[in-house]
Amino acid sequence: MVASPADATRLPADAMRRICDPAGLAFDTTADIDALDGSVGQDRALNSLNFGLEIDAEGYNLFVSGPPGTGRSSTLLSVLRPIAQTQPRPSDLCYVYNFQEPRQPAAVQLDSGQGRVFADDMARFISTCRQQVPRIFEDDSYLQRREDLTEQFQTERQGILEELEAEAGKRGFTVSVGPMGVATIPLKQDGQPMSPEEFNQIPQEAKDELQRRSEELKSFVSDAMKRVQRLEKSFRERFAELDESVVLFTLRPLLEELEDTYRGHSKIMAYLHQVQADILDHTVAFRATETDQGALPFMRQQVEEFFDRYEVNVIVSQDHGAGAPVIVETNPTYYNLFGRIDYRSQLGAVTTAHTMIKAGAFHRANGGYLVLQAYDVLAAPLVWQTLKRTIRSQELRMENFGEQYSAVPVATLTPEPVPLDVKVVLVGTPYVYQVLRQYDEDFRRLFRARADFGVDMPRDEQCIGLYARFIRTRVADCSLRHFDRSAVARIVDHGSRLVENQDKLSTRFIDIADLLTEADFWAGKAKSETVTAEHVEHAIEEKTYRSNLIEERVHEFIETGTIRIDTTAEIVGQVNGIAVLDLGDYSFGRPSKITARVSLGRGQVVNIERESQMSGKIHSKAFTILNGYLHGKYGQERLLSLSASIGFEQTYDEIEGDSASAAELYALLSSLADVPVRQGIAVTGSINQLGHVQAIGGVNEKIEGWYAVCKARGLTGDQGVVIPADNVKHLMLKEEVVHAVEAGEFNVWAASHVDQGIEILTGVAAGEPDARGRYPTDTINRRVTDRFAKMSRQIEPRRRRTKAQQNETNASELG
Numbered sequence: 088m089v090a091s092p093a094d095a096t097r098l099p100a101d102a103m104r105r106i107c108d109p110a111g112l113a114f115d116t117t118a119d120i121d122a123l124d125g126s127v128g129q130d131r132a133l134n135s136l137n138f139g140l141e142i143d144a145e146g147y148n149l150f151v152s153g154p155p156g157t158g159r160s161s162t163l164l165s166v167l168r169p170i171a172q173t174q175p176r177p178s179d180l181c182y183v184y185n186f187q188e189p190r191q192p193a194a195v196q197l198d199s200g201q202g203r204v205f206a207d208d209m210a211r212f213i214s215t216c217r218q219q220v221p222r223i224f225e226d227d228s229y230l231q232r233r234e235d236l237t238e239q240f241q242t243e244r245q246g247i248l249e250e251l252e253a254e255a256g257k258r259g260f261t262v263s264v265g266p267m268g269v270a271t272i273p274l275k276q277d278g279q280p281m282s283p284e285e286f287n288q289i290p291q292e293a294k295d296e297l298q299r300r301s302e303e304l305k306s307f308v309s310d311a312m313k314r315v316q317r318l319e320k321s322f323r324e325r326f327a328e329l330d331e332s333v334v335l336f337t338l339r340p341l342l343e344e345l346e347d348t349y350r351g352h353s354k355i356m357a358y359l360h361q362v363q364a365d366i367l368d369h370t371v372a373f374r375a376t377e378t379d380q381g382a383l384p385f386m387r388q389q390v391e392e393f394f395d396r397y398e399v400n401v402i403v404s405q406d407h408g409a410g411a412p413v414i415v416e417t418n419p420t421y422y423n424l425f426g427r428i429d430y431r432s433q434l435g436a437v438t439t440a441h442t443m444i445k446a447g448a449f450h451r452a453n454g455g456y457l458v459l460q461a462y463d464v465l466a467a468p469l470v471w472q473t474l475k476r477t478i479r480s481q482e483l484r485m486e487n488f489g490e491q492y493s494a495v496p497v498a499t500l501t502p503e504p505v506p507l508d509v510k511v512v513l514v515g516t517p518y519v520y521q522v523l524r525q526y527d528e529d530f531r532r533l534f535r536a537r538a539d540f541g542v543d544m545p546r547d548e549q550c551i552g553l554y555a556r557f558i559r560t561r562v563a564d565c566s567l568r569h570f571d572r573s574a575v576a577r578i579v580d581h582g583s584r585l586v587e588n589q590d591k592l593s594t595r596f597i598d599i600a601d602l603l604t605e606a607d608f609w610a611g612k613a614k615s616e617t618v619t620a621e622h623v624e625h626a627i628e629e630k631t632y633r634s635n636l637i638e639e640r641v642h643e644f645i646e647t648g649t650i651r652i653d654t655t656a657e658i659v660g661q662v663n664g665i666a667v668l669d670l671g672d673y674s675f676g677r678p679s680k681i682t683a684r685v686s687l688g689r690g691q692v693v694n695i696e697r698e699s700q701m702s703g704k705i706h707s708k709a710f711t712i713l714n715g716y717l718h719g720k721y722g723q724e725r726l727l728s729l730s731a732s733i734g735f736e737q738t739y740d741e742i743e744g745d746s747a748s749a750a751e752l753y754a755l756l757s758s759l760a761d762v763p764v765r766q767g768i769a770v771t772g773s774i775n776q777l778g779h780v781q782a783i784g785g786v787n788e789k790i791e792g793w794y795a796v797c798k799a800r801g802l803t804g805d806q807g808v809v810i811p812a813d814n815v816k817h818l819m820l821k822e823e824v825v826h827a828v829e830a831g832e833f834n835v836w837a838a839s840h841v842d843q844g845i846e847i848l849t850g851v852a853a854g855e856p857d858a859r860g861r862y863p864t865d866t867i868n869r870r871v872t873d874r875f876a877k878m879s880r881q882i883e884p885r886r887r888r889t890k891a892q893q894n895e896t897n898a899s900e901l902g
Contacts, residue, residue, distance in 0.1 A: 096812075096836045096843055100829035103820045105589035107551065107576040109620075114555070116569040116617055123556040126162040128544025128594045136166045139536030140456070140510070146535045148478065148511040150461070152520045153540025156597030160458075160514055162540070164413070167456055167512070172410035177454020180403040181205065182441045182502055184396040186361040192441035194503040195354055195399075200406035205355070206399035208348065212341050213397045216366065220373040223333045232329060240322040244315055251311040255304055259297070262308070271304055273297050330370050338366060362397060369393075395442050402426070402446035403453070411455030416448040419459050420467050424448050424474065426485045428500050444502055449483050452509045461515030461523075474511070475529050483507045543591040550592055551579055554599075561600055567607040573620035578602065581627065584819040587787055602626055634673035638792075641668075641677055646799050650737050652678050653766035654800045660684060660758030662848065663769040664735070664750035665793055665808070666742075667785035674785065676792020678769060680736040681747065683754035685874075687882050688730020692717065692755070695734030696742045703743030712745075713752050715776040716841070721875055724860075728882040729875070731755055745773035746783035749811075749844060756845055760870035764848045767806035768836075769793040772814075778841040782813035787820055794824050794833055802827065807834030809847050842868075 114120050126133060132153070139149035153159040179202025182192040197205055223229055248264060255262045255271060261280055263270045273281040286297075342363055349355040366373060372393055405412065416423060426447035430439045448457055464470050469488065477483060483505045513534065520537070523530040544550050555575050562569055570578070581602065585593035593599065603618075605626035610618040644650040652663060660683045665676045694710040696702035702710070710733075718727060733751045735742055749772035757764045771789045772780040790808045797806040815837050820828075827833040838844040842853030845867050854866025862869035 096838055096847060097807075098815065098818075098828075098835045098837055100825055102815055103818050103825040103828055103835065104822070105546075105580070105583060105819065107579040109572040109576040112551075112555065112572040112575060114572060116571045117555065117559040117562055117575065118569045120555055120559050122560040122563055123553065126158055126165065127553045127557055127596065128550055128592065129158065129162060129540055132159070132162065132538045132540045133166065135536070135538035136163060137170075139538055140167055140170050140512075142536065146532050148534045149513070149536045149538065150520055150523075150534045151512060151514045151538045151540070152517045154516060154542055154595065156595040157540040157542060158594065158596050159538075159540045163458065163512065163514065163538075164415070167413055167458070171413045171455055174411040174455070176405050176409060177411060177508075179203070179401060179405055180446070180450060180453070180505060182400045182402060182444050183358055184398075184441050185503075186365050186396075190500055192400075192444065192500060192502045193354070193358070194505050195352075195358070196505075197352070197355075200404070202399075202401040202404050203406060205349070206401050208345055209397060209399045212345060213394060215341055216338065216373055217394070219337045220334055220370070221375070223337055224330075224374045226333075229329075229333055233326070236322060236325055236329065240318065243318055247311050247314050247318065251307060254307045259300060260304060271301055271308065273301075327370075330374075331367050334367060334370050334373070338363060365396070392440070395440055398442050400442045400444055402444055403450045405454075412452055413456045413458065414448050414452035415458045417460070417463075419448070419464050419470060421469050421473065421488050422447065424459075424470060425477070425483070426450055428485065428487050428502070439500055441500065441502070444485065444500070447485075449477065449507065449509060450505070453483065453505065454508055456510050456512060458512045458514065461513040461519050464513065465519070475533060477507060478511060478533050479529070481507045540594070542594055543586040543588065544594050546579070546583055546588075546590050546592045554579055554582060554592060557596060557599070558603060561603050565604065565607075567603060568610050568616065568618050570603070570606075570618045570623075571620075574606065574618045574623050577620040577623040580819065581623070584787065587784070587817040587819060589816050589819060602630075605630065631673065634670065635675060637668070637670060638673075638675040638677075641675075642795055642799060645678065645796055652680060652796060654797050654806060655803060656766045657763035658766055659761055659763045660754055661766065662750045662754040662757070662764050663766060663793070664747040665769050665771050665789040666744075666747070667788050667792075674788050676785070676789040678793055678796055679738055679747070681733065681750050681754050682736055683731060683733045683751070683758040685729055685731045685755070685758045687728060687878055690718065690722070690727040691730050693730070693732040695732055696738075701738075701741050703741055705745050706742050706747070709745035709748035709773055710751065712774065712776055713748050713755075716752065716774060716778055717755070719776055720778065721872060725875065725879050727875055728878040729759070731758070744783075745781075746771050746785075746789075748773045749780055749809075749838075749841065752841060753845055753848055756841075756867060756871060757849065759874045760849075760851075760867050761874070762849045762851055762867060762870060765805065765850070767797065767803060768809060768834075768848055769807075770809045770844065770848065772809070772811040772838065772844070774841060780811045780813075780838050780840060780844060782811045782817070786810055786814045786817050790818075790835060791821055791824055794827065797833065798827075802832040804831050805834075807836060809836045809838050809844050812837040812839040 132151075136149075136151070139147065151159050151163050176199040178196040178198060179200065181195045181197065181202050183195055185191050185193045195205075248262070252262050256274070259274050260271045261274055263272055273286060275281050275285065342359060345359055346356060349359070372390070375390070422445075424447045426449070427445050428439055429443040429445060430437045431443070464474060485502045485504075487499065511534075517539070523534075558570050558575060558578065561567065578599065579592065582592040582599065583589055585595065585598060602623065606618050606623045609625045609629070610622040613622065615622065641650070645652045653661070654663075662681050664679050664681045666679055667674050668677050692710075692714050694702055694707065697707050697710065721727060733755060735747075750770040752774060753764065753770060769789075771783055771786065773783055774780055790810070793806075793808050797803075818835070824833065828835060836847045838847065845851075846853050849867065852863075852866045854862040854868040856862055856868070862872060
């Protein structure tokens with residue numbers, strides 16, 4: 088019996104799937120093994136993380152890239168926190184009132200944990216002052232000294248006025264001192280003051296004389312008033328000195344205690360001197376009692392707002408834990424990162440103060456590490472540009488978001504900038520990293536270190552053991568039932584299925600973790616004490632059932648003939664290709680009919696999808712490669728006198744990818760050779776210009792999708808899928824498909840060249856050229872070359888007639 092061309096490339100059932108033998112696992116359940124300590128299968132990423140986190144050089148901030156679910160964030164923190172623990176604890180950060188520039192609060196940095204101590208010390212100091220100062224001004228000795236000064240002032244003032252009165256009496260006047268100034272009043276003969284009526288009745292000569300003497304008296308009045316003013320000023324100063332001395336008597340012991348505590352901190356010492364001077368300048372505020380402050384709430388509030396100037400605003404306190412801080416900001420908005428200045432409304436006015444400065448994540452992470460999600464940083468307004476500017480300047484400035492867009496300048500605070508020493512760690516996908524590196528010129532200088540997390544790891548004994556330990560860790564963390572060895576083996580197989588590789592395991596542990604949780608749920612439903620392979624399989628099936636509604640609808644359309652797919656006939660120029668539809672959480676293989684029609688022409692092969700603008704760039708490229716193969720193989724000796732069209736039937740979305748290029752070529756060769764294609768066989772694979780069949784993605788979903796269609800129509804044993812030989816190692820098919828292959832009900836063929844694929848589809852040998860370049864009779868290649876030769880003979884007379892007609896036309900035009 089002669090073997091079929093397809094027999095040599097038909098794959099055995101054991102090539103369909105790699106199975107983890109539970110007997111090879113050295114435990115009965117996950118209760119017998121230790122939990123996992125660290126990451127799984129990310130040695131390269133771990134090495135890069137340690138380098139990027141430990142290097143202390145300008146611009147070596149770190150970008151951690153990798154697909155979501157690969158453990159990039161959890162692994163980062165597990166590596167970062169021990170490194171941070173070995174580093175010194177950074178300083179506390181406070182803002183205090185700037186008595187010289189009130190709009191520019193001063194930043195004060197103290198040793199870790201000392202910020203709140205300083206704030207408490209200042210609060211006690213001011214509280215003590217507010218309690219003791221009013222008592223001093225009520226003390227008998229102070230009141231006596233003040234009374235003595237008052238009496239002395241009154242005596243000296245009275246002496247000046249008496250001298251003025253004597254000078255006025257010599258000139259017939261008396262002096263009256265009132266709020267409006269000094270008035271001179273003429274005296275009568277009896278020494279009594281003259282009334283205005285009496286003054287009007289005296290002769291004019293007497294009035295003129297009194298006026299002359301009044302003018303002479305003015306210089307004495309002016310000199311006396313100056314002396315009184317100087318006296319008042321002198322005694323005001325003496326009163327102030329008295330008040331200052333008694334306040335200072337109370338203040339100095341308290342201040343000296345603070346100065347002794349903070350003598351090594353020059354900025355605090357300067358601040359304490361300013362506090363002393365300000366208190367002495369505002370003694371009245373300190374001596375006021377609650378009664379003096381008034382009963383109205385807003386008046387008391389104003390008094391308290393005055394004393395806010397002495398409050399220390401501790402915006403960052405590093406008094407918890409040890410080592411450098413590790414701040415993970417999950418909501419990196421502008422204010423959350425760079426801090427903000429709050430405002431309060433009072434009586435219709437909006438005010439702010441240094442006590443209303445709030446720290447951002449950069450403040451809290453200063454001296455340590457700040458971890459951010461790259462996409463969130465890029466999505467937040469103004470954040471990315473401000474972040475870069477902050478890293479470049481190594482200085483943390485604080486200004487409110489709206490100030491940068493305000494049409495009218497608003498009086499606000501400008502807090503003193505803070506020196507910045509923080510390593511920023513961005514976490515994102517490889518795509519985000521590539522976009523930033525390509526389009527942002529600052530990114531490469533600021534983020535010189537990168538740790539890249541992969542999606543797979545080798546499927547060897549060591550990594551299988553790590554898989555089991557990961558399951559053990561998840562069991563402990565989430566209080567799940569323990570998994571027996573059969574369940575662990577099934578999860579290992581599923582890990583290979585996720586990455587479509589028999590020699591790899593998935594490191595997207597978010598998917599594995601979800602499967603563990605769901606398998607535990609179904610084990611609980613079955614009242615099982617442990618999770619078995621049956622529960623894992625049930626969890627996989629249930630997840631598929633929850634997501635495959637669209638797939639069932641497509642299969643329903645195929646079964647009812649709405650979507651025309653043949654699975655048993657043999658048809659010329661028609662091949663079943665398979666595409667993968669990705670629904671986000673689920674993907675499946677969808678068969679598509681590909682047809683080709685050939686006629687006489689000028690060597691053009693038309694891509695119907697491209698002509699209708701439904702072809703993506705990759706698909707268009709693959710079609711051009713198909714053209715290159717066709718002309719390179721069959722057009723060496725003659726022009727290809729054909730016109731062909733190839734299209735996908737009943738497709739209404741854009742066609743993208745190159746995995747259908749092999750199927751398109753097979754349809755075209757079938758049409759040229761006039762050899763029917765077995766419709767029970769579907770095809771996937773891309774080709775190059777040399778005719779080699781190349782690997783594609785989604786091979787498992789494509790095979791299973793075609794299997795489901797054939798099963799619904801009835802399996803014949805002749806049906807199957809032709810895949811690229813390079814995809815054999817990617818096969819991790821469902822057990823049902825494997826059993827069907829084992830029972831001879833379904834087939835999977837592996838082709839490495841176009842000739843192998845066409846032989847499988849048609850059952851006719853492709854044929855190899857002899858020494859003269861001729862193919863054997865009744866082979867595909869011979870039929871194709873004969874067809875091209877026939878087309879050339881048919882089209883040559885037409886070309887000659889067309890050329891003659893053109894010559895006649897040219898001659899007529901010349902004549």
